[in-house]
Amino acid sequence: MVYQIGEEKYMQMALELAREAYDAGEVPVGCVVVHDGQVVGRGRNRREEDQNALLHAECIAIQEACKTLNSWRLSDCDLYVTLEPCPMCAGAILNARVGRVFYGAGDVNMGACGGVINLFEEAFGYKPKMYKGMLAEPCSAILSEFFKALR
Amino acid sequence: MVYQIGEEKYMQMALELAREAYDAGEVPVGCVVVHDGQVVGRGRNRREEDQNALLHAECIAIQEACKTLNSWRLSDCDLYVTLEPCPMCAGAILNARVGRVFYGAGDVNMGACGGVINLFEEAFGYKPKMYKGMLAEPCSAILSEFFKALR
Numbered sequence: 001m002v003y004q005i006g007e008e009k010y011m012q013m014a015l016e017l018a019r020e021a022y023d024a025g026e027v028p029v030g031c032v033v034v035h036d037g038q039v040v041g042r043g044r045n046r047r048e049e050d051q052n053a054l055l056h057a058e059c060i061a062i063q064e065a066c067k068t069l070n071s072w073r074l075s076d077c078d079l080y081v082t083l084e085p086c087p088m089c090a091g092a093i094l095n096a097r098v099g100r101v102f103y104g105a106g107d108v109n110m111g112a113c114g115g116v117i118n119l120f121e122e123a124f125g126y127k128p129k130m131y132k133g134m135l136a137e138p139c140s141a142i143l144s145e146f147f148k149a150l151r
Numbered sequence: 152m153v154y155q156i157g158e159e160k161y162m163q164m165a166l167e168l169a170r171e172a173y174d175a176g177e178v179p180v181g182c183v184v185v186h187d188g189q190v191v192g193r194g195r196n197r198r199e200e201d202q203n204a205l206l207h208a209e210c211i212a213i214q215e216a217c218k219t220l221n222s223w224r225l226s227d228c229d230l231y232v233t234l235e236p237c238p239m240c241a242g243a244i245l246n247a248r249v250g251r252v253f254y255g256a257g258d259v260n261m262g263a264c265g266g267v268i269n270l271f272e273e274a275f276g277y278k279p280k281m282y283k284g285m286l287a288e289p290c291s292a293i294l295s296e297f298f299k300a301l302r
Contacts, residue, residue, distance in 0.1 A: 053223040053247035054205075054214055063205050072204040087270050088242025091263070095239050096204035110275060112242070119238050122268050124261060 006102040010034050010080040011135045014104075017044035017057065018082045018142050024049060028142045031057035031081040033065035033074065033098070040077065041065030057081060058089035062096050074098045082139040084111035084132070090119040093128055100129040104139025157253040161185050161231040162286045165255075168195040168208065169233045169293050175200060179293045182208035182232040184216035184225065184249070191228065192216030208232060209240035213247050225249045233290040235262035235283070241270040244279055251280040255290025 010032050017030025021044040033041035043060030047053065058081050066072050074096045082104045085093060090112035093101055107115045113130055120127050161183050168181025172195040184192035194211025198204065209232050217223050225247045233255045236244060241263035244252055258266045264281055271278050 047223055051221050051223045052214060052217045053225070054210060054217075054243055056246075059205060063203060066203045066205075070202050072198055072202045074204070086242060086246065087263075087273075087275065088239055088246050091237060091239025091242045092205055095207075095237065112238075116275060117268075117270075117273055119268075122238075124238065124267060 006078055006080065006100065006131060006134060008135060010039070010078070011082070011102060011104060011139070013039065013042075014057075014080045014082050015135065015138055015142070017042060018139070021045045021057070022142060022146055028146050029057045029081065029083045031061040031079065033061045034078045034080065035065070035069060035074075035076060040068040054088070056086065056089050057083075058085055059092050062092050062098070066096065072096060078102065080134070082135075083107055083143065084113050084115050086110040087112040087117075087119065094119065094124055094126055097126055098128050100131070102131045102134045104134055104136050105143060106132065106136075157229055157231065157251065157282060157285060159286060161190070161229070162233070162253060162255060162290070164190065164193075165208075165231045165233050166286065166289055166293070168193060169290070172196045172208070173293060173297055179297050180208045180232065180234045182212040182230065184212045185229045185231065186216070186220060186225075186227060191219040205239070207237065207240050208234075209236055210243050213243050213249070217247065223247060229253065231285070233286075234258055234294065235264050235266050237261040238263040238268075238270065245270065245275055245277055248277055249279050251282070253282045253285045255285055255287050256294060257283065257287075 022028035041061040041064035169179040173179035192212040192215035197206040
């Protein structure tokens with residue numbers, strides 16, 4: 001089996017979703033879930049608009065992927081997200097048994113994949129493959145731009 | 152201000168929701184969110200029925216509470232859950248800034264409030280008050296009964 005590293009085009013799609021969040025006044029984070037080369041779930045942060053603490057990009061994308069595939073198990077899926085997942089989203093990735101996780105920018109405040117803690121190295125019986133830093137620069141730049149405009 | 156400890160009647164309601172999950176063939180976990188003495192969110196595990204990895208009792212109850220109160224911040228709320236929250240649900244509790252968390256049975260496999268790790272003691276900038284072991288015996292018994300019947 002040829003080992004295939006993740007594809008940047010999917011992170012570009014996640015970035016487009018982050019831009020959509022930006023335009024809606026939300027912290028700009030986007031996420032796509034890919035299965036067999038097909039995007040089966042998409043999400044972008046909607047916390048403020050919906051006043052819902054759970055509506056991070058990853059949770060929305062994972063739920064959509066479960067619906068598309070009619071399965072809570074996403075073992076054969078790759079997840080691309082522009083920002084390092086928080087504990088809730090990293091926990092959702094564990095619960096859905098997502099196969100591989102690619103993230104762009106790191107998060108030293110809320111990151112649960114190495115930034116603050118690493119949930120994927122704890123004894124939860126499942127450890128997804130994780131790749132950090134894909135398109136880190138634009139993923140980080142859109143966040144800086146957002147917080148700069150906010151101040 | 153008189154310090155008020157949580158009330159067992161709310162854990163009893165969570166137990167009734169766990170029983171509902173049991174009857175539906177789901178791992179029996181139930182949760183209620185309480186604000187000013189009113190139940191503003193309810194949830195029970197629905198993972199298998201809905202084939203959705205995110206539909207744990209706590210996530211459903213938190214989302215309902217956000218909707219009821221039209222706010223992603225649940226600082227003035229108490230959450231009662233029959234089983235120790237997993238990383239995803241403990242992360243959701245952090246993200247929603249839930250004020251106080253009461254849980255019944257501990258979980259040495261997936262517990263993120265002391266069972267395996269304790270997310271509420273990490274540097275995420277927010278630490279809810281946590282109380283464990285309320286009605287631990289019936290909360291644990293319904294789980295044992297479920298897994299025994301499964302085998």
